Amino acid sequence: MTSADILIIGGGIAGLSAAAALSNDAYVIVLEAEEQIGFHSSGRSATMVHYALGDRLVRALTLASRPFFENPPDGFSDAPLGHRMPVLVHAREDERPDLDALEAEISLFATVERLDTVGVHTLCPLLNDEAVHGIADRNGIRLDPHALLQGNLKQLKTRGGALVPGQRVASVSRAAGVWKLTSEKGQSFSAPILVNAAGSWADEIALLAGVWRVGLQPKRRTIITFDAPPGTDLRALPFAKTIGDELYFAPESGRLFASPMDEVRSDPCDAQPDEYEVALAASRMEERTSVKIKRIHSRWAGLRTFTSDKHPAVGFAPNAEGFFWLVGQGGFGLQTSPAMAAIAASLITRGAWPVPEVAPDALNPARFFGKAA
């Protein structure tokens, strides 16, 4: 039996960033089912930091996280955690009221520039003529998820913590004030505090532990990559998104990537792209831009996991001592990870609340109990 102060299930961005933050004060062990970190959602995202998704709470968590990406702690990562990429949200004439509403909302958090037809097409020459209105945030960040994951892992290890990969937790029990976890391989681990950061599988962990579930819904999202038209200046292109949730695209390793912003309900799994959504991505790209996709270079899918109110659940379960939820990061888990990790650490170590703009009750998992029992 290996003992720690805190056990964390999940070597994605949620588990690793919380582990790094907590390892200042405690001996932390992260258990990850896969051989590599970030194998599921955290390694399959669009890797953007922007304000065009979620609501005010998500934007507040994003804003609170930005300083970490721009100025990571000394020694966190040898590589920058990301680079500037403008974010363009564009609209047709009939979508103008929705764009106005989003502009007002984002302006609370970032400097937003209003663009007319010329401005939209100057920033993104690939868009077709229907795109006549736009808002631009020139300070979007395209993250390097590898640097972010590895930086958190490095910090965990430097502070004396450990990652144990290839250990799928198969049983969870509590006796004498201690959680005991046993993996499929038969290794056992114990600690008084268990952090459930198992992403799409987090409700399954609760089931193993005999703890009420918060009621999570994983939803699949698909991305394809393909060549840009010859002569496209990829470095100048923004992350471009329709005002409705129909399509986004951006430059990706010398090509373009696009997503039809699908939200297909799924069980927790190693998500695979479905032919329908792959075709949808290609057809929406051709409909909204001048790009003709001759060949899809690569495709992947990942799960975005939501609570019923689409806000994360962070905090101790009210009905199970020492069981801590860190789940429901939906489509914003990378860009909110520094704030979420700081919040998790403050709740576990009883430190000061680190994000005054967010009310603790809005994240408290207790709001779901009764409903999801």
Ligand SMILES: Cc1cc2nc3c(=O)[nH]c(=O)nc-3n(C[C@H](O)[C@H](O)[C@H](O)COP(=O)(O)OP(=O)(O)OC[C@H]3O[C@@H](n4cnc5c(N)ncnc54)[C@H](O)[C@@H]3O)c2cc1C
């Ligand atoms: C297509 C797509 C685009 C996205 N775009 C963005 C974006 O632009 N910006 C942004 O911020 N976010 C984005 N996201 C969302 C972001 O990727 C997620 O919110 C985030 O990765 C969730 O992190 P996580 O650590 O909770 O989950 P995961 O990365 O899935 O980690 C959970 C881990 O728990 C492990 N686990 C599960 N069960 C067990 C067990 N029994 N024992 C041990 N380990 C276990 C799993 O193996 C997994 O590694 C996107 C997601 C997708 C799919």
